[in-house]
Amino acid sequence: MKHGALAILPLAAGAAVYGFAFGLLAAQVGFPWWGVALMSGSIHAGSSQIVAVEQFAGTSAALGAALAGAALNLRYIGIVASLSEVLSGLSLRMKLLTIHITGDENWALTMAERAKNQEIGAGFLIGSGLVMITVWTVSTTLGAVTGSALPNLEQFGLGFAFTAAFIAMARGLWRGYANLIPWTVSFAVTIGAVSLDAPKAYAIVVGAVCGLVISHLITNRTRCTL
Template sequence: MSISQAAASEAVHGRSGSEFRRGVMSCLPVLLGTVPYALVLGAQARQKGLSALELPMMTGLNFAGGSEFAAIQLWTSPPHIVLIVAITLLVNSRHLLMGAALAPFLRHLPRRKAFAALFFMCDESWALGLADARRRAGANVTPAFSLAYYMGAALAMYVAWVAFTTAGALLGPLLGNVEPYGFDMAFPAVFLVLMAGMWRGVAAARPWLVSLVVAALVYLLVPGAWYVAAGAVSGLASAWLMAGDA
């Protein structure tokens, strides 16, 4: 490798490291908000009989908090595997829409990097990565999607989620029932913060309202987790129908 090539490689790695740190730092406020309900999930899982080894395997391989909470609520001894798998697929169906929204920004990446990025995608890292890509696109920065920034946020969330759910499982017997402390309120609070960061005006937020109303009605009227898919599909359909009005 020539001196010029070495210098260019060092500059690229320097930028990647800086972008990675930027992703970690931007994720910290949201990450701190996930700690309480990670502890809640770990404590609930331990109460249902999962060991401190089984829980990090679940959270590390699935990495989707909503479906993990649903699975723990449905957990029995012996567990109803088919029901838990079905509900997990249903709750995680929102990732299809999330991946579709992120896909246009991933086209410049090799498939192996794009698939790795999508494996670590969660609601928080997706929202941060998408918002950052849109800002960079608006500023004519190429490429708009910073993989290093996204992976900094995604890996920080991944490590924290697995670590603190495991901590919740270990501390569960000492903490007892943690729900009266209000830790579970951190879950909706984090999503409200993410929505605020993605706010682009009332007109752009109309599909959010449609999704909210449909999901709430289905939650009240239909048993099970169908409200997740109903809210996602209705939001997508309304966004498509209202696109001409924007």
């Protein structure tokens, strides 16, 4: 666990920056600091949290926010499936805890380290995951506390912080040019749906589903040609 906790620190530092930005803007749109803390600790999914806060702030569309968050987190089905060997031997309770604290950063780091050394396993994943969820929860809460004490940040041109934080998270998900076509399709479909006056949350869902379909088709085609 100690190895994973130390190895993830550089990535945790980056997460703290956009976590603070998220908390700052969440407070500005009316979320209490304790609500941000509870969300970060229980959901632990930055992209979904940003979408949810934007939706609640703009339209209070709870169903749309939930669907958009679920669509953004569909990738975790594959992530959890890839951890079956790493999690083998753990009790059901520990498996559920480990899955909850697993995010893009510590999953990617664990798999990269495991490719070099097969002895890297659940301890590394848990240690790095505990650091990430702690840093994320603390940084978003500090941002929310700070944001609630500041005047309207739009006056200072900081209304872009949601977008900037989301872009930073998306950059961390980039796995190379194999993502280019699915991401482009998702982006185009989402923009098209919004331009047709569809609610943003539902536009995100449609775009995400289309991107997943294209990704699945590309993967199947690649396997067939091998």
